[in-house]
Amino acid sequence: GxxxxxMEGPVTLSEEAFLTINCTYTATGYPSLFWYVQYPGExxxxxxxxxxxxxxxxxxxxxxxxxxxxxxxxxxxGSVQVSDSAVYFCALSLHGSSNTGKLxxxxxxxxxxxx
Amino acid sequence: xxxxxxxxxxxxxxxxxxxxxxxxxxxxxxxxSWYRQDPGMGLRLIHYxxxxxxxxxxxxxxxxxxxxxxxxxxxxxxxxxAPSQTSVYFCASTSGRLDADTQYFGPGTRLTxx
Numbered sequence: 001g002x003x004x005x006x007m008e009g010p011v012t013l014s015e016e017a018f019l020t021i022n023c024t025y026t027a028t029g030y031p032s033l034f035w036y037v038q039y040p041g042e043x044x045x046x047x048x049x050x051x052x053x054x055x056x057x058x059x060x061x062x063x064x065x066x067x068x069x070x071x072x073x074x075x076x077x078g079s080v081q082v083s084d085s086a087v088y089f090c091a092l093s094l095h096g097s098s099n100t101g102k103l104x105x106x107x108x109x110x111x112x113x114x115x
Numbered sequence: 116x117x118x119x120x121x122x123x124x125x126x127x128x129x130x131x132x133x134x135x136x137x138x139x140x141x142x143x144x145x146x147x148s149w150y151r152q153d154p155g156m157g158l159r160l161i162h163y164x165x166x167x168x169x170x171x172x173x174x175x176x177x178x179x180x181x182x183x184x185x186x187x188x189x190x191x192x193x194x195x196x197a198p199s200q201t202s203v204y205f206c207a208s209t210s211g212r213l214d215a216d217t218q219y220f221g222p223g224t225r226l227t228x229x
Contacts, residue, residue: 034217042223043119043221043222043223044158044220046217046218046219049217100146101146101147101148101163101164101207102173103158105150105157105159106157107155107156
């Protein structure tokens with residue numbers, strides 16, 4: 001079946017450290033891939049996305065590259081800030097009209113950044 | 116635009132009670148979805164709708180009903196609440212157009228069933 005697997009958290013980093021959150025997927029066909037972020041007490045916001053192989057999504061210093069050969073979409077940031085503390089979700093959606101509006105999520109990874 | 120709004124923000128129910136979680140969007144999106152978020156399990160799709168009058172089941176539909184009488188509103192009904200339905204519920208919408216498959220989420224409803 002279709003699924004998303006993320007590295008388990010929580011991840012605790014010091015400010016300005018390098019961040020990697022691993023995400024791998026299993027899907028029929030070639031999905032679109034997303035990273036969503038959830039700040040404490042809030043809903044999910046789209047952080048970045050990629051719709052085809054080798055695409056790189058980027059936003060707010062975060063980036064992720066769609067790797068078809070390794071079925072991965074790892075999230076990276078060169079220098080994290082305290083304000084990046086949140087829960088990060090990797091997700092996929094399958095193409096086709098019957099799949100529109102449906103996202104398959106990973107478990108979520110909690111990031112805590114300490115000053 | 117208010118985006119996606121949900122009410123209430125918090126709710127406590129007793130086992131067997133019924134209630135409706137409200138969701139509305141003002142972006143004229145055709146597609147709307149309900150997810151539940153549980154620790155260690157990410158978000159799972161409960162029900163979704165591809166337009167007014169059309170709904171379908173997601174991954175975990177049991178115990179929940181939905182209807183879509185207008186483009187704007189997509190309420191989720193719990194007919195007889197159970198402790199297993201204690202969760203945080205998120206409503207989302209998307210236009211579904213090509214290259215516009217981003218889903219917009221509401222702030223969530225935290226439900227506790229005693």
